[in-house]
Amino acid sequence: xxxxxxxxxxxxxHALESAARAGASQTDVLLVEGDDREVRVRGDEIEFVxxxxxxxxxxxxxxxxxxxRQTSIVSTSDLAPDAVARMAEEAVALARATAADPTAGLxxxxxxxxxxxxxxxxxxxQNVALDARIEDAKRAEAAARDxxxxxxxxxxxQASSGHARVVYGNSQGFLGSYASAxxxxxxxxxxxxxxxxxxxxxxxxxxxxxxxxxxxxxGRKAAERAIRRLGGKRVETCEVPVIFDGMTAPSLIGxxxxxxxxxxVYRESTFLGDKLGESIAASAVTIIxxxxxxxxxxxxxFDGEGQPTRRxxxxxxxxxxxWLLDTYSGRKLDLPSTGSAARGTGSAPRVGTTNLWxxxxxxTLDEMIGELDRGLVVTELIGMGFNPTTGDYSRGAAGLWxxxxxxxxxxxxxxxxxxxGDMLQSIDRIGSELVWRGRTAAPPLRIASMTLAGE
Amino acid sequence: MSASDPTETSAxxxxxxxxxxxxxxxxxxxxxxxxxxERQVDYADLYFEYTTTDSVSLExxxxxxxxxxxxxxxxxxxxxxxxxxxxxxxxxxxxSARLAAGTARAIADETREHAPVAVSxxxxxxxxxxxxxxxxDVPVATKVDWLNEIDAYARAKSPKVSQVMAxxxxxxxxxxxxxxxxxxxxxxxxxxxxxxxxLAADGSRREVGYQGAGGRFxxxxxxxxxxxxxxxxxxxxxxxxxxxxxxxxxGAMDVVLGPGWPGILLHEAIGxxxxxxFNRKKTSAFSDKMGQRVAAEGVTVVDDGxxxxxxxxxxxDDEGTPSxxxxxxENGVLVGYMQDRLNAELMGVEPTGNGRRESYAHxxxxxMTNTFMLAGEDDPxxxxxxxxxxxxxxxxxxxxxxxxxxxxxxxxxxAYRIEGGRIGRPVKGATLIGNGPDVLTRVTRIGxxxxxxxxxxxxxxxxxxxxxxxxxxxxxxxxxTVGGTEG
Numbered sequence: 001x002x003x004x005x006x007x008x009x010x011x012x013x014h015a016l017e018s019a020a021r022a023g024a025s026q027t028d029v030l031l032v033e034g035d036d037r038e039v040r041v042r043g044d045e046i047e048f049v050x051x052x053x054x055x056x057x058x059x060x061x062x063x064x065x066x067x068x069r070q071t072s073i074v075s076t077s078d079l080a081p082d083a084v085a086r087m088a089e090e091a092v093a094l095a096r097a098t099a100a101d102p103t104a105g106l107x108x109x110x111x112x113x114x115x116x117x118x119x120x121x122x123x124x125x126q127n128v129a130l131d132a133r134i135e136d137a138k139r140a141e142a143a144a145r146d147x148x149x150x151x152x153x154x155x156x157x158q159a160s161s162g163h164a165r166v167v168y169g170n171s172q173g174f175l176g177s178y179a180s181a182x183x184x185x186x187x188x189x190x191x192x193x194x195x196x197x198x199x200x201x202x203x204x205x206x207x208x209x210x211x212x213x214x215x216x217x218x219g220r221k222a223a224e225r226a227i228r229r230l231g232g233k234r235v236e237t238c239e240v241p242v243i244f245d246g247m248t249a250p251s252l253i254g255x256x257x258x259x260x261x262x263x264x265v266y267r268e269s270t271f272l273g274d275k276l277g278e279s280i281a282a283s284a285v286t287i288i289x290x291x292x293x294x295x296x297x298x299x300x301x302f303d304g305e306g307q308p309t310r311r312x313x314x315x316x317x318x319x320x321x322x323w324l325l326d327t328y329s330g331r332k333l334d335l336p337s338t339g340s341a342a343r344g345t346g347s348a349p350r351v352g353t354t355n356l357w358x359x360x361x362x363x364t365l366d367e368m369i370g371e372l373d374r375g376l377v378v379t380e381l382i383g384m385g386f387n388p389t390t391g392d393y394s395r396g397a398a399g400l401w402x403x404x405x406x407x408x409x410x411x412x413x414x415x416x417x418x419x420x421g422d423m424l425q426s427i428d429r430i431g432s433e434l435v436w437r438g439r440t441a442a443p444p445l446r447i448a449s450m451t452l453a454g455e
Numbered sequence: 456m457s458a459s460d461p462t463e464t465s466a467x468x469x470x471x472x473x474x475x476x477x478x479x480x481x482x483x484x485x486x487x488x489x490x491x492x493e494r495q496v497d498y499a500d501l502y503f504e505y506t507t508t509d510s511v512s513l514e515x516x517x518x519x520x521x522x523x524x525x526x527x528x529x530x531x532x533x534x535x536x537x538x539x540x541x542x543x544x545x546x547x548x549x550x551s552a553r554l555a556a557g558t559a560r561a562i563a564d565e566t567r568e569h570a571p572v573a574v575s576x577x578x579x580x581x582x583x584x585x586x587x588x589x590x591x592d593v594p595v596a597t598k599v600d601w602l603n604e605i606d607a608y609a610r611a612k613s614p615k616v617s618q619v620m621a622x623x624x625x626x627x628x629x630x631x632x633x634x635x636x637x638x639x640x641x642x643x644x645x646x647x648x649x650x651x652x653x654l655a656a657d658g659s660r661r662e663v664g665y666q667g668a669g670g671r672f673x674x675x676x677x678x679x680x681x682x683x684x685x686x687x688x689x690x691x692x693x694x695x696x697x698x699x700x701x702x703x704x705x706g707a708m709d710v711v712l713g714p715g716w717p718g719i720l721l722h723e724a725i726g727x728x729x730x731x732x733f734n735r736k737k738t739s740a741f742s743d744k745m746g747q748r749v750a751a752e753g754v755t756v757v758d759d760g761x762x763x764x765x766x767x768x769x770x771x772d773d774e775g776t777p778s779x780x781x782x783x784x785e786n787g788v789l790v791g792y793m794q795d796r797l798n799a800e801l802m803g804v805e806p807t808g809n810g811r812r813e814s815y816a817h818x819x820x821x822x823m824t825n826t827f828m829l830a831g832e833d834d835p836x837x838x839x840x841x842x843x844x845x846x847x848x849x850x851x852x853x854x855x856x857x858x859x860x861x862x863x864x865x866x867x868x869x870a871y872r873i874e875g876g877r878i879g880r881p882v883k884g885a886t887l888i889g890n891g892p893d894v895l896t897r898v899t900r901i902g903x904x905x906x907x908x909x910x911x912x913x914x915x916x917x918x919x920x921x922x923x924x925x926x927x928x929x930x931x932x933x934x935x936t937v938g939g940t941e942g
Binding site: 042045046047048049050051052053054055056071072073074075076077078087090091094095097098099100101104153154155190197198199229232234237267268269346347348380382383384385387389390392393394395396398412413414415416417418419451452453454455 | 511514517518519520521522523524525526527528536537538539540541542543544545546558561562594595596599617618620654656661662663703705706707736737738740816818852853854855856857858859860862863864865866883884885886888889890936937938939940941
């Protein structure tokens, strides 16, 4: 069922031509085809095996209105030529029903001309046997269960492998394509002791199977994390330094990037609104978004509008250097696109990150704990208590309580709160360990003081 | 497809739809199931879906875009013991279903002889959301005009309103389930939702207010000005209120939750923990607590998928089981879990009509529908006056739970201090955290004012989102940790 690149490009061309015939002044088309396999093992049993081939076609049609262009997005999985032509006509009719927007439109120029090989898949992985991935999940699950007798249950260990091809074309003459893969392994064991039952997880993901962490190591780390949460308790409400570990720190960087999105800026819904060029974080903080990192899980040769991806230094030594922009939000702010358009088949372009990270520092996490007199290491965050407009931050947390440089007991049922702007300014330690588990990575980092609510 | 025979139920219309459009009749469904059943499997099912979604959104006073999405496909599942094979295709046809069945059955190695399966209509389900006009058939121009009215109305409310974002999202979903036990059930599910978000500015301070509403009914119901103007009024009121709000206190205190949407407490604190899969696997903090006291006397919690027109309601679940009103906690005692077929079978109980999935591309899981606490007898004003020093939380954003430890959080979008039994200053950014298995044991007062939410909830589990509802009367909960910044 999988179509060749040429066949996919022909579908995109047909959609572009159909929209033009129906009266669109500009059109762009995104076609994605993928196959995915997923397997979960729990204990000795396979819990599920899931396989699918999927495809999606998204057409954005623009028609000329009185004072700008009118826009619509339609999507379908039906790629039959007459169905595609019908969808294109529907898109044009839908666009005519919306209002004209003087800012709407495709990029005028600057489309990607070089499409470098970014190492987004390994041909050797193309035909990976399902059994091999089942084996990985079984090894992770067994390693977790064998780690300690207190690991007596689990939510299972899950392995996944997916391949996708993206074709994007527009009426400005750009047509590009790339193939990518992503593989993952995830283990989530349960530890039990007395009345206390805890779960935790560990995961690895990569473009190449060979780059995944060893399956047994994934299981062991997940088990170690679950065990150390046993006996967790609340602590008294206080203000203390808080260390985010390598699993929780990336969420802070992701939140910062969303607050630097051009859309948040022109909608006045970010606390960073008037701070471009100013110091917004401690001077040791440098944050980069690079869409062309070889083998990166967020890498792609061009963005959702055909603009070349690139390296954007978002924060340089504490100073906010740029917004992240696609064409639309860039025009709103009189700035060029930063190649940050993200696009799904069913949505208009918006701003997204690619490979986003915080530059590591010198200290290991153990050293950071060793010099902490009294405070918290956050190993898991729950809830969505972050308001990007005001920077108000308050989330549920679990972690480890540290006194005089030693972990003394696990902590749970607490919240940590502060103002995000103040939190960024008071990052006073940055760890050395930078591990990629997704598109966003950060080493452990310490915030000098946050309000911890507990008993 | 716009006008339909009013004597036909949703089930009839969906069966006609799949037969007329895709040639799916009883014999072709049986043929596809046969492919799965050639192996040694206990059970197999097919789930066909054809969903149209459209959304129109406004910002900066302009309806900038109209979207229309078609999602169609078939998911085929083969079950053997605890093991499930699943394959799906985005093509609706018997051939695609057979191909997927060939993949799904790979969880079982042994072939077998089997009697041909016959599918026939299942038990008569409900007809909870009959409509004459699909919301996706309402002209886009009507929705555009309406959004412009919403924008003008919101901006006229206060000079402090600096941005208005509004959207109308409509969905019309056809489903068809055929299973090896002979079940053949179909449904048509409408779903509408209106969202209004307002940014209010005062000097350099900016705050957001949001209100949404919706359900499974005709879009026309929402277009009544008394209905949508109330939404806008709320969004503006909350944004302006938050301009005045102070930092929230931190620490354990007594909390009064208002009626309606604060029922998200139940969803997070106990709802997920009572889903059958976690309890079969004994990974829930509620495992093995059946028959035990998990809440204070007087606390009765139900999950009810049968309320007409509600966002969380379903005529049948996504495995063909009719929805039910399931009592989870009765007068403080745990009496029921929510089940899909697989977990019910493995636990030796009946399915409860809670087997739901996001789409044909997902495996069904035990999921909530509309989860709420029954009303008590207390006067809400008396409940507030009973608290000397605490927090009154009226509306919430999202929440999350760790099933295993039982710890849950939810974040308030409108909250006040309670000082000397009176509602005091508004506070912002309050996140509440607690322990599911014991939080309801500390409910000391239950109001007579049960309300269900406005119809905007989406629950996420295993990466799948499904529409749900919640509800609560005013209640008092003692000693809940409030996560603000003021120590």
